[in-house]
Amino acid sequence: MSYDGSLAEGPVGNKLTGKLGVGEIVLMVVATASPLAVMVANLPLIVLLGNGPAAPVDALIAMIIMLLFTVGFISMSRYIKNSGAFYAYIQKGLGRITGLGSATLALCSYSLILIAIEGFFGYALADTLKTFLGIEIPWQVLSLAIVAVVGYFGYRHIELSAKVLGIALILEILIVIAVDFAVISQQGLAALDTRVFALETITSGSPGFGIMFAIFCFIGFEATVVFREEARDPERTIPIATYAAAIGVGIFYFVSMWCFVGGVGFDRVLPFAEEHPGDVYLLVSEQFLGTAAKDAMQLLLITSLFAVVLSLHNVVVRYTYILGSYGAFPRFLSDIHPRNGSPHKASLVQTLCSLAVLAVVMAIGLDPVTQVYAWGATAGTIGYMFLLALTCVGVLVFFASTDGGTSRWVSVVAPLGALAGILFCIWIAIDNLPTLVGGENPYPIAFGIALTIAASFLVGVIMAAFIRARRPERYLELKALT
Numbered sequence: 001m002s003y004d005g006s007l008a009e010g011p012v013g014n015k016l017t018g019k020l021g022v023g024e025i026v027l028m029v030v031a032t033a034s035p036l037a038v039m040v041a042n043l044p045l046i047v048l049l050g051n052g053p054a055a056p057v058d059a060l061i062a063m064i065i066m067l068l069f070t071v072g073f074i075s076m077s078r079y080i081k082n083s084g085a086f087y088a089y090i091q092k093g094l095g096r097i098t099g100l101g102s103a104t105l106a107l108c109s110y111s112l113i114l115i116a117i118e119g120f121f122g123y124a125l126a127d128t129l130k131t132f133l134g135i136e137i138p139w140q141v142l143s144l145a146i147v148a149v150v151g152y153f154g155y156r157h158i159e160l161s162a163k164v165l166g167i168a169l170i171l172e173i174l175i176v177i178a179v180d181f182a183v184i185s186q187q188g189l190a191a192l193d194t195r196v197f198a199l200e201t202i203t204s205g206s207p208g209f210g211i212m213f214a215i216f217c218f219i220g221f222e223a224t225v226v227f228r229e230e231a232r233d234p235e236r237t238i239p240i241a242t243y244a245a246a247i248g249v250g251i252f253y254f255v256s257m258w259c260f261v262g263g264v265g266f267d268r269v270l271p272f273a274e275e276h277p278g279d280v281y282l283l284v285s286e287q288f289l290g291t292a293a294k295d296a297m298q299l300l301l302i303t304s305l306f307a308v309v310l311s312l313h314n315v316v317v318r319y320t321y322i323l324g325s326y327g328a329f330p331r332f333l334s335d336i337h338p339r340n341g342s343p344h345k346a347s348l349v350q351t352l353c354s355l356a357v358l359a360v361v362m363a364i365g366l367d368p369v370t371q372v373y374a375w376g377a378t379a380g381t382i383g384y385m386f387l388l389a390l391t392c393v394g395v396l397v398f399f400a401s402t403d404g405g406t407s408r409w410v411s412v413v414a415p416l417g418a419l420a421g422i423l424f425c426i427w428i429a430i431d432n433l434p435t436l437v438g439g440e441n442p443y444p445i446a447f448g449i450a451l452t453i454a455a456s457f458l459v460g461v462i463m464a465a466f467i468r469a470r471r472p473e474r475y476l477e478l479k480a481l482t
Helices: 022-033 035-077 085-094 096-133 139-155 158-191 207-216 234-264 269-275 280-289 291-325 344-364 368-400 408-431 433-437 443-470 472-479
Strands: none
Touching (some): 022 234, 035 158, 035 207, 035 234, 035 269, 035 291, 085 291, 085 368, 096 139, 096 291, 096 368, 096 472, 139 344, 158 291, 207 408, 234 269, 368 408, 368 433, 368 443, 408 433, 433 443
């Protein structure tokens, strides 16, 4: 089989279609990161478990790590011609067996995060409906309904999802920016307290935890390359979108967290977060913008969660699609809808999987927040960090064996810097996994999470070894995944 680097003439003759520009792709990435959900739910964790008022510095360090990662990632992208995302880079550098292992790890990680948020979304929506309308609907019903609605959007053309994500994302970004402006306008530039940069502030508490949770804020980062086939002029669009997403998200978090610390007060931020861990950012918005803004933020948190779920669904579906295209998964998963140009069968399968898993956790009686969300998001995010680390190694190995005239900054220094930062975060996460899981007896769940991550990688490794031994012609097709 000959391969020219394009999926247009792939084994099944299918190709996704779309005209996504830089702005639309950036929206996909930022929607997955969910800026408002980060400020409401993740910021308190950075403050409480990390290093308190140094939260904006943690965001800045995380941005630097992701930018270092982007340098090698984008430079290598000119050798990757499909929408295979991280695992295409890993396979290019480390071979097909490791590549397919990383693909199943990615699919499992993103699916766990997706299902975790779908469960949490149902709970949050149920609480919102009860608070504002007095309507009581079980979270289980709402979670299943959300999965069905997202499945519908996944069945349609990608540009419909982009428009929905864009509206939801712009609204949530605007309200966070409004809080930033309110803090600065009412307190002046003094609100931007420079003590957050002091060494004693950064090293207080657990800075490793703070940076780790800040890295979590960038999840979905690879969505830029996942949508390569549906992008307009991908050779130009994807690099610009990736850098724009990393810099834009990083600066947004840095400034907003800095304003948050100033709004609460440098010396009060830690005790205030301890007193109000669940609604600390909502209370700050109420203080500076009024009760109406707080209510609006609660409502926008719902649209933010919907944007996250829709974006993650699209990412998981495109993983499934590309694996089906080259025979790692059943071929029908790569079928393209004749009118919508979407991977509709892969979307349907993902929807059914979410429904099935949620039905099981509901039958068992797991709590949607402390168990479904906490366990799923923790497992998925640790798996995501392993993907980042493997990609850095893949970039290093690839450029070490390729004489492409690439500078040492691009081929060695930047990827090594990113790898060091990511491995540090992985070590912190694994070392403190019981704390992240929580509960009275977290060790069995922590062990189960570690086992799930390892098993999801080994499944792909075993699949690749089996295909190589029993179906060598299909193993050759796997080479075209890059």
